[in-house]
Amino acid sequence: MKELSNSVCIVGVEESDEVGKLPGVSQLSLHLQACHNAVADAGLKMSEVDGIFTAGQHSPALLGEALGVNPRYVDGTSVGGCSFIIMVGHALLALHHGLCDVALISHGESGRSGTGVTRGRDTSLSGQFEMPYGFGGAPTYFGMITNRHMHEYGTTLEDWAKVAVSTRAWAGLNPKAMFRDPITVQDVLDSRPMFYPFNLLNICLVTDAGGAVVLTRADRAQDCAKKPVYVRGAGEGTDHVFVTEMEELPLSVATRNSGKKAFEMAGVSHGDFDHIMLYDAFSSGPPIMLESLGFCEPGEGCSFFDEGKSTPGGSLPINTNGGGLSYTHSGMYGIFPIIEAVRQQRGECGDRQVPGASLSLVNGMGGMLSAAGTIVLSNQK
Amino acid sequence: MELKRPLPTPMTPEAKPYWDGLKEGKLMMPKCDDCGHVFFYPRIACPSCHSRSVGWMQASGKGKLFSFEIAHRSLNPAFKIEAPYILAMIELEEGPRMMSNLINIDPDPTVVKCDMPVEVVFEKQNDDVTIALFQPAG
Numbered sequence: 225m226k227e228l229s230n231s232v233c234i235v236g237v238e239e240s241d242e243v244g245k246l247p248g249v250s251q252l253s254l255h256l257q258a259c260h261n262a263v264a265d266a267g268l269k270m271s272e273v274d275g276i277f278t279a280g281q282h283s284p285a286l287l288g289e290a291l292g293v294n295p296r297y298v299d300g301t302s303v304g305g306c307s308f309i310i311m312v313g314h315a316l317l318a319l320h321h322g323l324c325d326v327a328l329i330s331h332g333e334s335g336r337s338g339t340g341v342t343r344g345r346d347t348s349l350s351g352q353f354e355m356p357y358g359f360g361g362a363p364t365y366f367g368m369i370t371n372r373h374m375h376e377y378g379t380t381l382e383d384w385a386k387v388a389v390s391t392r393a394w395a396g397l398n399p400k401a402m403f404r405d406p407i408t409v410q411d412v413l414d415s416r417p418m419f420y421p422f423n424l425l426n427i428c429l430v431t432d433a434g435g436a437v438v439l440t441r442a443d444r445a446q447d448c449a450k451k452p453v454y455v456r457g458a459g460e461g462t463d464h465v466f467v468t469e470m471e472e473l474p475l476s477v478a479t480r481n482s483g484k485k486a487f488e489m490a491g492v493s494h495g496d497f498d499h500i501m502l503y504d505a506f507s508s509g510p511p512i513m514l515e516s517l518g519f520c521e522p523g524e525g526c527s528f529f530d531e532g533k534s535t536p537g538g539s540l541p542i543n544t545n546g547g548g549l550s551y552t553h554s555g556m557y558g559i560f561p562i563i564e565a566v567r568q569q570r571g572e573c574g575d576r577q578v579p580g581a582s583l584s585l586v587n588g589m590g591g592m593l594s595a596a597g598t599i600v601l602s603n604q605k
Numbered sequence: 606m607e608l609k610r611p612l613p614t615p616m617t618p619e620a621k622p623y624w625d626g627l628k629e630g631k632l633m634m635p636k637c638d639d640c641g642h643v644f645f646y647p648r649i650a651c652p653s654c655h656s657r658s659v660g661w662m663q664a665s666g667k668g669k670l671f672s673f674e675i676a677h678r679s680l681n682p683a684f685k686i687e688a689p690y691i692l693a694m695i696e697l698e699e700g701p702r703m704m705s706n707l708i709n710i711d712p713d714p715t716v717v718k719c720d721m722p723v724e725v726v727f728e729k730q731n732d733d734v735t736i737a738l739f740q741p742a743g
Binding site: 349351353354355356357359360361363364367368369372375416417418420421422466467468469 | 738
């Protein structure tokens with residue numbers, strides 16, 4: 225894959241018209257808004273899109289039909305919220321081989337309002353082996369990983385709270401973020417008990433939102449509306465689905481494998497990044513991802529979230545959009561960290577711009593650190 | 606009697622010996638005939654050596670609390686056990702991990718500890734379903 229580094233670029237990114245509480249917008253419309261907005265951001269026409277990538281309830285075939293696009297290439301990889309990050313790598317391959325020329329990755333989810341949503345998923349295994357005991361919903365599983373981490377490494381509730389505090393500080397600089405008022409570690413500890421070790425402020429929002437990303441080959445990218453952002457590396461991995469089967473709990477094998485592949489392809493190492501986006505469905509996720517990716521020893525991930533490090537103006541900004549914890553989290557969050565990293569690489573982020581950002585890491589999980597996607601993005605070849 | 610827990614529907618055919626065992630007060634686990642790997646949830650092939658020859662063994666019902674959460678609410682309206690209750694990940698002494706509840710202990714993180722020894726308790730739900738709960742081993 226090393227020879228494919230920098231061969232394709234992200235040329236368009238955008239959210240749906242709004243993100244947040246949107247009971248008047250159907251899930252499909254969130255998709256279509258995001259797709260039209262991202263294609264316009266790229267300076268392309270919808271009729272030029274010939275590759276469609278999406279995960280969730282709507283298939284790439286339905287999305288093509290609804291957009292009025294007849295794709296030459298489709299991908300419906302669905303391994304949780306990181307699917308869209310994984311699809312950047314899949315789109316890269318499809319573009320490289322000429323299977324499509326303009327790839328559109330779309331997410332739309334009416335996660336809060338459920339507008340235009342029919343519920344229903346496979347519970348044949350969890351219905352037998354988890355739900356009789358009260359399991360169901362991500363907090364009932366991710367807390368298991370989190371609590372074991374506390375047991376093995378001595379991590380504290382205060383350590384996790386720092387992640388929520390840092391992320392909220394960034395949200396204060398993002399006009400699209402749902403919650404923007406600053407919080408303290410004590411605020412997190414005093415928030416409503418939900419599923420120990422999680423209080424309310426350790427857990428992501430539930431919102432309605434769409435997002436889309438447009439990619440094309442690097443030669444064509446030069447003619448698009450915005451400064452191209454190069455995909456320098458991409459990697460994916462899966463491990464378990466059920467937390468009981470998580471091989472190295474509390475660390476994620478999927479995360480480690482996806483990062484290793486992406487870093488090798490990009491020819492970069494941990495110290496090269498000046499901006500990091502991590503999938504924060506829970507405050508404990510980003511530190512565990514940093515540990516799994518090899519940024520530090522197991523148990524040391526929370527130290528990245530000290531004031532002056534991950535925080536605004538800090539030495540290694542993390543989750544600069546305000547994250548799933550404070551900006552938006554529709555369910556499958558993975559499209560949004562890509563959008564933010566591209567905006568940082570373009571220098572479009574206003575008050576929250578990381579000065580001179582030139583290398584962004586995006587890492588996301590699917591399920592409970594079950595699957596993972598990592599991409600390395602840069603405004604330079 | 607009103608059910609307080611969502612019960613398995615459907616029970617999958619490959620898990621029938623597990624559910625039949627619970628009704629008789631036995632915790633049955635799948636075991637590979639070829640490599641001896643004991644695993645959970647039940648499947649028709651060994652996830653360790655990939656053999657298609659899988660049998661069953663009766664587990665001791667002893668193990669440790671690998672991890673836990675204290676739930677202050679339920680996200681499933683069909684689960685009606687009064688909060689707070691303990692969501693438990695049990696590691697059986699035969700190796701496999703399974704989800705359950707830890708009962709007969711205060712739901713207090715200063716009392717409940719990872720790696721504490723636990724033992725199985727069988728709780729009948731109706732004529733078709735008995736489930737495996739766990740309590741501190743004493």
